[in-house]
Amino acid sequence: xxxxxxxTTTVWTAVCAYTDLLPERGACALVGRHQIALFRTFDGxxxxxxxxxxxxxxxxxxxxIVGTRAGEPSVASPMHKEVFSLVTGVCLDDPxxxxxxxxxxxxxxxxxVGVR
Amino acid sequence: MxxxxxGHGPTSSRLVEALVAKGFGGRITxxxxxxxxxxxxxxxxxxxxxRSAEDLTYPVPEGVVLRLASRIxxxxxxxxTVTTADGHVEPYDVLVLATGSSPFVPPVPGRELAGCFVYxxxxxxxxxxxxxxxxGSGVVIGGGLLGLEAADALRGLGxxxxxxxxxxxxxxxxxxxxxxxxxxxxxxxxGLTVHTEAGAREIVAGPDGRVAGLVKPDGETIEAQVVVFxxxxxxxxxxxxxxxxxxxxxxxxAVDDGMRTSDPAIYAxxxxxxxxxxxxxxxxxxxxxxxxxADRILGGQAAFARADPSTKLKLLGVEVAQxxxxxxxxxxxxxxxxxxxxxxxxxxxxxxxxLGGICVGDATPYNTLKPFVGRDLPxxxxxxxxxxxxxxxxxxxxxxxxxxxxxxxxxxxAAIADHGLTDVAGIKGCTRAGTTCGSCLPMLKQxxxxxxxxxxxxxxxxxxxxxxxxxxxxxxRGITTFSQLIDEHGAGRGCDVCKPVVASIxxxxxNGHILDGEQAxxxxxxxxxxxxxxxxxxxxxxxxxxxxEITPDKLIVIGEVARDFGLYxxxxxxxxxxxxxxxxxxLPLIWKRLVDAGFESGHAYxxxxxxxxSCVGSTWCRxxxxxxxxxxxxxxxxYRGLRSPHKLKSAVSGCARECAEARGKDFGVIxxxxxxxxxxxxxxxxxxxxxxxxxxxxxxxxxxxTIDRFLMFYVRTADRLQRTSAWLESQGLEYVKQVVLEDSxxxxxxxxxxxxxHVASYADEWRTAIEDPGKLRRxxxxxxxxxxxxxxxxxxxxxxxxxxxxxxxxxxxx
Numbered sequence: 001x002x003x004x005x006x007x008t009t010t011v012w013t014a015v016c017a018y019t020d021l022l023p024e025r026g027a028c029a030l031v032g033r034h035q036i037a038l039f040r041t042f043d044g045x046x047x048x049x050x051x052x053x054x055x056x057x058x059x060x061x062x063x064x065i066v067g068t069r070a071g072e073p074s075v076a077s078p079m080h081k082e083v084f085s086l087v088t089g090v091c092l093d094d095p096x097x098x099x100x101x102x103x104x105x106x107x108x109x110x111x112x113v114g115v116r
Numbered sequence: 117m118x119x120x121x122x123g124h125g126p127t128s129s130r131l132v133e134a135l136v137a138k139g140f141g142g143r144i145t146x147x148x149x150x151x152x153x154x155x156x157x158x159x160x161x162x163x164x165x166x167r168s169a170e171d172l173t174y175p176v177p178e179g180v181v182l183r184l185a186s187r188i189x190x191x192x193x194x195x196x197t198v199t200t201a202d203g204h205v206e207p208y209d210v211l212v213l214a215t216g217s218s219p220f221v222p223p224v225p226g227r228e229l230a231g232c233f234v235y236x237x238x239x240x241x242x243x244x245x246x247x248x249x250x251x252g253s254g255v256v257i258g259g260g261l262l263g264l265e266a267a268d269a270l271r272g273l274g275x276x277x278x279x280x281x282x283x284x285x286x287x288x289x290x291x292x293x294x295x296x297x298x299x300x301x302x303x304x305x306x307g308l309t310v311h312t313e314a315g316a317r318e319i320v321a322g323p324d325g326r327v328a329g330l331v332k333p334d335g336e337t338i339e340a341q342v343v344v345f346x347x348x349x350x351x352x353x354x355x356x357x358x359x360x361x362x363x364x365x366x367x368x369x370a371v372d373d374g375m376r377t378s379d380p381a382i383y384a385x386x387x388x389x390x391x392x393x394x395x396x397x398x399x400x401x402x403x404x405x406x407x408x409x410a411d412r413i414l415g416g417q418a419a420f421a422r423a424d425p426s427t428k429l430k431l432l433g434v435e436v437a438q439x440x441x442x443x444x445x446x447x448x449x450x451x452x453x454x455x456x457x458x459x460x461x462x463x464x465x466x467x468x469x470x471l472g473g474i475c476v477g478d479a480t481p482y483n484t485l486k487p488f489v490g491r492d493l494p495x496x497x498x499x500x501x502x503x504x505x506x507x508x509x510x511x512x513x514x515x516x517x518x519x520x521x522x523x524x525x526x527x528x529x530a531a532i533a534d535h536g537l538t539d540v541a542g543i544k545g546c547t548r549a550g551t552t553c554g555s556c557l558p559m560l561k562q563x564x565x566x567x568x569x570x571x572x573x574x575x576x577x578x579x580x581x582x583x584x585x586x587x588x589x590x591x592x593r594g595i596t597t598f599s600q601l602i603d604e605h606g607a608g609r610g611c612d613v614c615k616p617v618v619a620s621i622x623x624x625x626x627n628g629h630i631l632d633g634e635q636a637x638x639x640x641x642x643x644x645x646x647x648x649x650x651x652x653x654x655x656x657x658x659x660x661x662x663x664x665e666i667t668p669d670k671l672i673v674i675g676e677v678a679r680d681f682g683l684y685x686x687x688x689x690x691x692x693x694x695x696x697x698x699x700x701x702x703l704p705l706i707w708k709r710l711v712d713a714g715f716e717s718g719h720a721y722x723x724x725x726x727x728x729x730s731c732v733g734s735t736w737c738r739x740x741x742x743x744x745x746x747x748x749x750x751x752x753x754x755y756r757g758l759r760s761p762h763k764l765k766s767a768v769s770g771c772a773r774e775c776a777e778a779r780g781k782d783f784g785v786i787x788x789x790x791x792x793x794x795x796x797x798x799x800x801x802x803x804x805x806x807x808x809x810x811x812x813x814x815x816x817x818x819x820x821x822t823i824d825r826f827l828m829f830y831v832r833t834a835d836r837l838q839r840t841s842a843w844l845e846s847q848g849l850e851y852v853k854q855v856v857l858e859d860s861x862x863x864x865x866x867x868x869x870x871x872x873x874h875v876a877s878y879a880d881e882w883r884t885a886i887e888d889p890g891k892l893r894r895x896x897x898x899x900x901x902x903x904x905x906x907x908x909x910x911x912x913x914x915x916x917x918x919x920x921x922x923x924x925x926x927x928x929x930x
Binding site for chain 2: 020025029030033038041042052057059063065066067068069073074078
């Protein structure tokens with residue numbers, strides 16, 4: 001039941017071509033009122049998290065440096081360098097803080113993000 | 117308790133500082149004869165090469181009453197008061213005499229003539245400088261330590277300089293005849309004329325009544341308009357004599373191990389004190405006396421023991437050092453007449469115990485072997501001299517490493533362990549070692565390395581290397597991508613620490629535009645958008661304005677661009693204009709306008725050269741002696757775009773008034789009559805630091821080569837985000853001078869070539885970006901709505917300009 005209801009309420013939005021995303025560099029998509037930071041890691045995997053840096057309030061996470069921390073894909077806020085997991089959105093420097101994560105997929109070479 | 121200190125020189129200053137630091141609760145009054153507070157007399161000569169009196173002045177702790185220009189004329193021991201020349205009476209419970217010494221002027225006929233000086237105070241130096249301005253040659257009477265220093269000063273003032281020494285060779289108290297001969301070679305190579313076994317029979321006046329020359333005992337006359345007496349010093353003990361205190365036969369106020377005179381209420385410290393038949397003129401023992409007296413005044417039991425008269429100094433660019441005894445059963449000498457090096461060790465008859473040593477030209481044995489005086493040598497004497505000493509040795513704990521501040525190796529090790537110190541700066545802060553003459557800094561670094569405290573050099577979890585090591589790996593292996601480097605030398609996929617470091621290294625080594633290919637992903641947001649991120653996610657833009665010189669037309673363009681894009685404008689501290697509030701998608705449009713008008717990137721966003729500030733220079737200023745603006749522009753254009761471990765700032769002043777504040781910069785240039793003085797390692801910021809004089813009176817060509825090498829050596833070897841100031845302190849000024857000025861590592865040709873490549877390959881990053889559609893693709897607000905402004909960015913108005921509206925936070929806290 002739960003799965004079905006989630007599936008029915010997730011709206012997939014096409015945002016860009018897969019090739020518009022550069023390895024280890026973010027981009028930002030505007031979906032409704034949501035700003036979503038999109039990332040393509042070195043091995044080609046895609047991640048989507050909220051673009052707002054929860055520490056400064058600025059919409060900048062898509063402009064951070066992408067890398068890994070203890071093997072986990074991560075991005076550092078360009079404002080004050082707090083690092084966030086691309087997988088969970090949790091701030092790895094202050095685990096009490098997290099940013100939202102969004103489902104992301106590629107369909108026919110087009111990147112789509114899911115917003116509920 | 118009322119404590120009165122008579123005299124305000126380095127020892128007095130140290131005493132007061134020690135008393136305050138140890139919590140002395142009474143009232144401290146210091147009466148100084150000079151019109152200025154105590155200053156660093158060891159560095160006196162630097163006053164003539166650009167340091168100001170303020171620079172040299174020691175801070176006076178809060179609460180201490182300081183009366184300057186107050187000469188004491190009498191001590192009333194019964195009523196416990198002292199009286200000043202202007203009639204002021206100061207009562208004391210405890211009196212400390214720190215009256216220092218006065219230069220000895222031998223009774224030579226003519227010594228009173230105008231043009232005769234001594235070399236002791238800032239006032240003396242002012243007078244010498246004034247007299248030298250109209251003079252052609254000068255003579256220094258006395259070829260000892262101070263005499264050579266005075267000779268160096270006269271040479272620096274442009275005089276043809278003679279040194280007259282009574283003894284058979286220069287510096288007879290520090291070196292033997294062989295060392296004196298090598299030293300003489302160095303001194304003569306600098307253009308000085310040395311007369312040994314010579315004195316002054318008479319000083320003769322010219323028709324104007326001023327000094328015209330010095331007649332030697334052999335009748336020869338040395339023409340000179342300036343004569344400086346440097347024939348030793350005499351303790352200032354006249355007050356003590358007058359007050360009936362015990363003084364030595366040859367002068368000096370007699371003190372016991374606690375620095376107490378024959379009157380228990382009166383102490384004497386410093387050069388005026390006579391302890392165990394010895395008077396000390398070196399700063400190290402004098403500071404120790406101050407510490408001992410402070411401890412005793414506070415009820416302690418500290419005792420002064422016969423001090424080590426070892427000296428190490430650099431005079432006229434030549435290292436001279438002497439430690440321990442100047443004779444022994446056996447001696448071993450290393451001599452290199454070509455390189456001008458003379459080193460001698462004195463050892464016991466079994467050649468096992470080190471007794472002392474003499475060094476001229478290279479004082480390495482002083483640094484490595486001095487702690488072994490009186491102990492078994494760590495190797496055969498000849499081998500120690502040839503190899504420069506036992507690099508891997510372990511010093512005994514009670515070996516003194518800093519003689520200026522009497523700090524032992526054990527104290528340094530304890531400080532490292534107790535405070536978890538990881539750098540030399542920490543050791544200096546905790547123990548004072550290395551804070552006076554600095555000659556022990558290399559040894560402090562060795563102790564730190566050997567202390568067992570593992571100083572991790574790892575940049576981050578991805579690289580176990582320091583920045584300098586990564587630089588060498590990239591350079592030597594010719595690596596051009598981050599991926600190759602991390603695959604072969606690191607782990608994981610990097611982070612916000614190592615990626616910009618590698619980006620900077622690749623850029624320093626000339627690997628094309630910083631946004632080319634994979635390099636783009638390494639850049640911090642500022643480098644990535646070639647602009648500076650601000651608190652609301654917008655960026656600021658700084659076009660380069662070399663030397664701060666700008667035409668009215670270009671100023672108008674900046675104004676028009678700012679107006680058309682609604683940007684906030686502010687003049688920066690680096691003499692340029694910052695335009696704030698640009699959104700990412702506006703940056704190329706703004707820069708198209710600026711580039712078309714002839715502007716280029718100012719690299720305000722990069723760890724790179726920022727600006728070279730300048731004063732208006734000799735073109736306009738009636739005081740200027742060189743074209744400061746012209747030099748600043750050429751330096752800024754030469755080093756623009758040079759990626760470095762941290763930002764680089766510079767300035768050029770056209771005269772000694774220093775309006776461009778060059779000594780607060782990473783490299784600062786101050787004009788002299790003869791050329792340029794170069795200062796390095798200055799810093800504003802969190803830890804302000806005045807730059808150190810690196811080289812004097814350089815031609816423009818020499819200046820540029822020196823800066824080239826200095827910068828490239830810094831770029832190669834500094835840690836991540838280490839400004840030149842911290843880097844210079846970690847390397848040691850002398851070491852960097854050797855590498856850059858004397859090419860001691862043999863890398864200067866390589867550094868030159870690297871800088872030449874940088875200069876040849878420079879291209880404006882913004883022009884390249886706006887001409888490349890691939891690079892322009894990143895300058896969009898949203899990948900799916902490239903021209904839609906970020907709706908979260910908003911401004912209000914303040915003082916007729918925009919001001920960011922701070923963004924509401926939506927923090928998710930679990």
